[in-house]
Amino acid sequence: MNGEIKGPTLPEHLDIFYGGSWHKPQDGRYDDTFSPANGKPVTKVAVAGAKDVDAAVSVAHEAFLSWKTVPGTERARLLRKAADVLRANAVELARLDSWNTGNPLSKMLRDAEIAAIQLDFFAGLIPMIRGETIPQDETDTFHYTVREPLGVVARIIAYNHPVQFAGAKIAAPLAAGNTVIIKTPDQAPLACLRMAELLTDVFPPGVINVLPGKAECGKALSAHPLVKMVTLIGSAATGKLIQQSVAGALKPTILELGGKNPLIAFPDADIEKLAAGVVRGMNFTWAGQSCISTSRVFLHESHHDVVLEKVKAILERDYRPGVPFEPSTTMGPVISKEHHARVLGYIDSAKKEGARCVTGGKVPVLDKSMQGGYWIEPTVFADVKPDFRIAREEIFGPVVSVFKWSDEKEMMRLVNDTPYGLSASVWTKDLVRATKIVRQINAGWIWVNQTSKHFFGVPFGGLKDSGYGKEECLEELLAHTEIKAINVLLGDTY
Numbered sequence: 001m002n003g004e005i006k007g008p009t010l011p012e013h014l015d016i017f018y019g020g021s022w023h024k025p026q027d028g029r030y031d032d033t034f035s036p037a038n039g040k041p042v043t044k045v046a047v048a049g050a051k052d053v054d055a056a057v058s059v060a061h062e063a064f065l066s067w068k069t070v071p072g073t074e075r076a077r078l079l080r081k082a083a084d085v086l087r088a089n090a091v092e093l094a095r096l097d098s099w100n101t102g103n104p105l106s107k108m109l110r111d112a113e114i115a116a117i118q119l120d121f122f123a124g125l126i127p128m129i130r131g132e133t134i135p136q137d138e139t140d141t142f143h144y145t146v147r148e149p150l151g152v153v154a155r156i157i158a159y160n161h162p163v164q165f166a167g168a169k170i171a172a173p174l175a176a177g178n179t180v181i182i183k184t185p186d187q188a189p190l191a192c193l194r195m196a197e198l199l200t201d202v203f204p205p206g207v208i209n210v211l212p213g214k215a216e217c218g219k220a221l222s223a224h225p226l227v228k229m230v231t232l233i234g235s236a237a238t239g240k241l242i243q244q245s246v247a248g249a250l251k252p253t254i255l256e257l258g259g260k261n262p263l264i265a266f267p268d269a270d271i272e273k274l275a276a277g278v279v280r281g282m283n284f285t286w287a288g289q290s291c292i293s294t295s296r297v298f299l300h301e302s303h304h305d306v307v308l309e310k311v312k313a314i315l316e317r318d319y320r321p322g323v324p325f326e327p328s329t330t331m332g333p334v335i336s337k338e339h340h341a342r343v344l345g346y347i348d349s350a351k352k353e354g355a356r357c358v359t360g361g362k363v364p365v366l367d368k369s370m371q372g373g374y375w376i377e378p379t380v381f382a383d384v385k386p387d388f389r390i391a392r393e394e395i396f397g398p399v400v401s402v403f404k405w406s407d408e409k410e411m412m413r414l415v416n417d418t419p420y421g422l423s424a425s426v427w428t429k430d431l432v433r434a435t436k437i438v439r440q441i442n443a444g445w446i447w448v449n450q451t452s453k454h455f456f457g458v459p460f461g462g463l464k465d466s467g468y469g470k471e472e473c474l475e476e477l478l479a480h481t482e483i484k485a486i487n488v489l490l491g492d493t494y
């Protein structure tokens with residue numbers, strides 16, 4: 001295919017959404033947004049600055065004063081309605097995300113559904129927003145607690161699954177009676193803007209607000225006194241900056257950050273499933289751009305060579321970069337020119353430091369329509385040493401580091417020798433061994449004999465520099481409330 005690819009139908013509005021309507025940026029700034037598939041600009045989108053943040057937060061705060069009094073059953077009804085709207089428009093949203101991230105359309109189709117599942121899930125959890133009664137020795141006082149919403153919640157998201165994150169992250173704050181501001185990913189705002197259009201009439205004005213913007217917008221939101229909670233899906237560096245922004249106001253945060261996640265294979269692992277797991281765990285579909293990607297693979301010396309051969313064969317058979325809308329495309333590019341250069345820099349450093357490139361390691365040759373895109377082959381390095389850059393830093397690209405191990409104690413030391421602690425994957429047929437090993441791993445989300453999956457209701461979140469706070473579960477909902485304790489005198493005196 002050599003012609004121009006026709007992009008998706010764009011949202012009607014490319015401005016800033018708050019208070020139920022669209023607003024131009026107060027300083028008039030619009031930036032290009034690109035398709036990483038061909039490196040070309042798609043359109044210009046408003047860039048919200050500090051003045052826009054202030055206006056959006058004011059209306060979100062006003063809206064909060066009435067939204068917090070809306071009964072839980074009604075909030076649940078509206079969340080479910082939003083889920084239905086996202087489902088009904090899943091293809092359109094996926095086309096926008098596919099073009100704006102470069103990821104294969106066939107694989108992005110489920111993103112709106114995942115958001116919808118979370119909207120339904122949190123709608124169903126609303127009855128769990130409840131207090132307690134607390135018995136005391138003194139019988140003349142009755143103690144109870146109530147949970148109340150916080151106010152305006154800012155949710156700042158990363159680019160790898162824009163509408164999935166935007167849709168899913170409005171769920172818990174709204175269910176708990178807060179109003180919410182989504183700060184869209186810098187590089188891929190289009191599907192989030194379309195989501196705002198689609199949900200305009202579902203919620204009262206100001207209940208959801210969507211701000212396209214960059215770091216400055218996220219920073220202004222984090223620091224704004226009327227924003228009562230900030231959550232981030234993003235890098236550890238940004239998580240630390242947000243902690244600084246919120247410090248003065250003592251506001252709570254949930255930080256879902258990066259990872260350098262280990263996959264650990266024991267000698268008794270099923271070889272075929274393990275090889276497929278090494279590939280799947282790296283999320284090559286999104287060019288490795290997933291926080292939970294298992295980018296450090298520890299293969300036992302007894303199966304190291306055979307597993308690597310199988311991994312190479314699967315990658316060369318199954319991963320085809322190409323036009324995002326073509327059903328035959330199974331892999332996307334990385335998000336931007338800068339990130340492309342960064343990931344290629346890691347590949348270069350690995351080669352220079354002495355790692356062995358088993359497969360990939362180059363920019364693939366694609367047809368003319370995709371030239372100029374930010375493509376990188378699925379890349380596996382063996383003979384990686386623990387001090388190589390690719391072994392230590394989060395690449396957020398399609399690059400796996402493989403280590404050969406024989407001494408379990410030393411292997412486990414290396415597994416935990418990282419500032420990160422997001423996910424880990426353990427492969428063995430011996431579940432007793434697995435149960436003991438998982439206790440030694442410093443990570444918040446661990447699979448045994450599988451990789452890559454999320455499961456609704458199971459607390460998702462990292463440890464160490466991968467952040468804190470749990471999402472996709474009851475804890476996420478309750479984190480969007482605060483507890484008030486009431487002590488009622490029942491007798492005449494105290």
Ligand SMILES: NC(=O)c1ccc[n+]([C@@H]2O[C@H](COP(=O)([O-])OP(=O)(O)OC[C@H]3O[C@@H](n4cnc5c(N)ncnc54)[C@H](O)[C@@H]3O)[C@@H](O)[C@H]2O)c1
Pocket residue numbers: 156157158159160183184185186213214215216217218219220222232233234235236237238239241242245255256257258259290291292394396422462
């Ligand atoms: N743990 C998770 O659930 C999860 C999921 C997906 C991605 N990630 C992580 O996200 C990172 C990749 O995404 P990215 O490159 O968009 O991350 P990033 O940290 O560069 O940006 C994330 C978001 O933070 C905003 N931001 C940047 N500076 C800010 C500041 N000073 N104050 C407030 N907001 C600011 C950005 O505009 C963007 O919307 C990787 O580290 C990846 O592992 C984590």
